[in-house]
Amino acid sequence: MSIKLENVTYTYNPGTVYEMHALEEINLEIPQGQFVGLIGHTGSGKSTLIQHFNGLIRPTGGRVLFEGRDIWEEGYPLRALRSQVGLVFQYPEHQLFEDQVLKDVCFGPSNQGLDKEACQKRAREALAQVGVPEELFERSPFELSGGQKRRVAIAGVLAMEPKVLVLDEPTAGLDPKGRDEILDQIAWLHETRGITIILVSHSMEDIAKYVERIIVMNRGRMAFDGTPKEVFAHYRELEKIGLAAPQITYIMHALKDKGLEVDTSAITVEEAKASILRALGRI
Numbered sequence: 001m002s003i004k005l006e007n008v009t010y011t012y013n014p015g016t017v018y019e020m021h022a023l024e025e026i027n028l029e030i031p032q033g034q035f036v037g038l039i040g041h042t043g044s045g046k047s048t049l050i051q052h053f054n055g056l057i058r059p060t061g062g063r064v065l066f067e068g069r070d071i072w073e074e075g076y077p078l079r080a081l082r083s084q085v086g087l088v089f090q091y092p093e094h095q096l097f098e099d100q101v102l103k104d105v106c107f108g109p110s111n112q113g114l115d116k117e118a119c120q121k122r123a124r125e126a127l128a129q130v131g132v133p134e135e136l137f138e139r140s141p142f143e144l145s146g147g148q149k150r151r152v153a154i155a156g157v158l159a160m161e162p163k164v165l166v167l168d169e170p171t172a173g174l175d176p177k178g179r180d181e182i183l184d185q186i187a188w189l190h191e192t193r194g195i196t197i198i199l200v201s202h203s204m205e206d207i208a209k210y211v212e213r214i215i216v217m218n219r220g221r222m223a224f225d226g227t228p229k230e231v232f233a234h235y236r237e238l239e240k241i242g243l244a245a246p247q248i249t250y251i252m253h254a255l256k257d258k259g260l261e262v263d264t265s266a267i268t269v270e271e272a273k274a275s276i277l278r279a280l281g282r283i
Contacts, residue, residue: 008062040217092153147178
């Protein structure tokens with residue numbers, strides 16, 4: 001077991017005229033090693049939820065447990081938790097501050113108490129894992145492209161060797177090529193290192209392609225929780241709460257309505273292609 005929330009609620013400005021319930025009665029368990037997608041419209045509670053995972057926000061009610069232990073019990077090492085549950089905010093390049101890429105990525109391991117040699121070893125490995133070439137290690141991070149800055153920021157979290165990596169819109173503002181490269185690297189990290197990935201995204205295509213489980217937030221509550229096929233089967237309900245399914249879902253339903261016997265549960269281009277070819281008798 002990795003992360004578990006029990007009846008978690010969170011209220012902003014309690015007891016005032018500005019009181020707002022951001023989370024209500026959230027019960028959720030994310031086992032170690034899962035690749036989870038978290039979706040919801042703006043204001044649904046996504047950002048508030050992920051900030052509970054590593055103790056940036058204390059719940060108004062309920063408990064947050066990491067590996068079976070309440071993170072808000074007296075004496076719990078929150079600093080160590082934040083090394084184990086790495087959170088990468090939207091536009092993480094705003095977190096860069098050192099004058100060299102390698103020094104920036106060394107910052108986290110240094111705070112963990114590692115010596116200079118161990119920090120540099122961790123930093124070099126993390127940078128290589130996210131596809132940053134060695135010739136950029138001594139460059140200022142502020143001279144890099146948007147996609148390269150994003151990779152460096154993610155490497156800064158990976159260098160602390162977290163068990164859980166939470167990414168809040170990691171591809172925001174990137175072009176399609178940069179977006180695919182970042183997400184492919186994240187998927188590779190999940191596969192090779194076995195770390196838990198929690199991906200917050202507004203792109204249903206990205207969610208459908210990469211994750212094995214989707215959690216849908218709406219008005220501070222969990223609206224759906226299941227596999228991508230299970231969740232996107234409710235595409236009409238998703239539309240009512242301001243979301244949508246991948247474009248493939250709509251295409252396949254349109255083809256079905258026209259009489260072509262295709263699999264309407266297909267959610268990726270590859271699945272749709274295979275289903276259409278079968279329906280046409282080509283395979």
